[in-house]
Amino acid sequence: MLNSDTLSISGEALYLWRKQALARARHAGIAVYEVDWFLQGVSHLSQSELSLGLYRDRSEVRLFHALDWLTQQWQRRLTERVPVQYLVGETPWRDLMLTVTPDVLIPRPETELIIEIVQTWAEQQGVPSSSQVWADLGTGSGAIAIALAKAFPEAQILAVDISTTALEIARQNAHRNKVSNINFYQGNWFAPISNWQGKLSGVITNPPYIPSRIVSSLEPEVTQHEPHQALDGGNDGLNDIRYLIAQAPNFLKPGGLWLTEHMAGQSQEIRTLLARNQGYQTVQKQQDLAGIDRFVTAIFQPKFS
Ligand SMILES: C[S@@+](CC[C@H](N)C(=O)[O-])C[C@H]1O[C@@H](n2cnc3c(N)ncnc32)[C@H](O)[C@@H]1O
Missing domain, CATH: 3.40.50.150 (Vaccinia Virus protein VP39)
Known part of the structure; x- marks a missing residue:
């Protein structure tokens, strides 16, 4: 999570964003599950909510950033090959959540x-x-x-x-x-x-x-x-x-x-x-x-x- 401000969009808008991101990942040869890693890092949605589309009918889904920011960052994943963990600024490791920046190796x-x-x-x-x-x-x-x-x-x-x-x-x-x-x-x-x-x-x-x-x-x-x-x-x-x-x-x-x-x-x-x-x-x-x-x-x- 990069900041604590939250923004809301409709579940349908996020559904369409995810669908497009999955297609672009496939096209770029990036593992599609990374889309959901990314979305988990910029929202409170869980892996199962994302993969089962459980948020789609919601009138509001809270995001930590505007959709434009998500689009820009996902573009950096595809073209600059920036690891998702650096885009969202954190990674889970064991039972910890760790902040990561390009100053540190992403713990494996x-x-x-x-x-x-x-x-x-x-x-x-x-x-x-x-x-x-x-x-x-x-x-x-x-x-x-x-x-x-x-x-x-x-x-x-x-x-x-x-x-x-x-x-x-x-x-x-x-x-x-x-x-x-x-x-x-x-x-x-x-x-x-x-x-x-x-x-x-x-x-x-x-x-x-x-x-x-x-x-x-x-x-x-x-x-x-x-x-x-x-x-x-x-x-x-x-x-x-x-x-x-x-x-x-x-x-x-x-x-x-x-x-x-x-x-x-x-x-x-x-x-x-x-x-x-x-x-x-x-x-x-x-x-x-x-x-x-x-x-x-x-x-x-x-x-x-
Ligand atoms: C492979 S990373 C491991 C980072 C972390 N322990 C992990 O497992 O994710 C190696 C670390 O050693 C540090 N390092 C490299 N040379 C060093 C040195 N001469 N003295 C102390 N630390 C060094 C690097 O800055 C880097 O953070």
């Missing part, structure tokens, strides 16, 4: 699983929530940090990003989702949290991991609209992950969790990097819901502990 559904992995691990460890300190490195919209803050309301969450503008959105999202147990830090990975050495229960990250040569060949929605800084992981995509593997042992408590998301095909290389580092034990791959190896976890267990 596969990333949602990170929270389950961390929760399962924390339950197995039996560590009291009040003594936990989790770092979300490369927080972007704040998605992971905020979901962790809700999952562990007594824990402390450190959310780091190099992008000042992304951090501003992450702060807004924490406020919007009513969590207050997050501290935000701007800077390069561990640099702004250097006083947390040896104190973290877990280092959780979804860093840039796309090989540089591939970035420009991704869909225009990604390459032309999402922040490059969120995507490009250098030559083999692993520059940041390599750095984070090397640095995390300085920051994790013995027994702490290391977790990264990664691109399909990178799991083995990441596990090898972790296994070569003396500090990590129990290196494991984890799959996303599509059965693709998507995450690697390890436990920091220095030999002397």
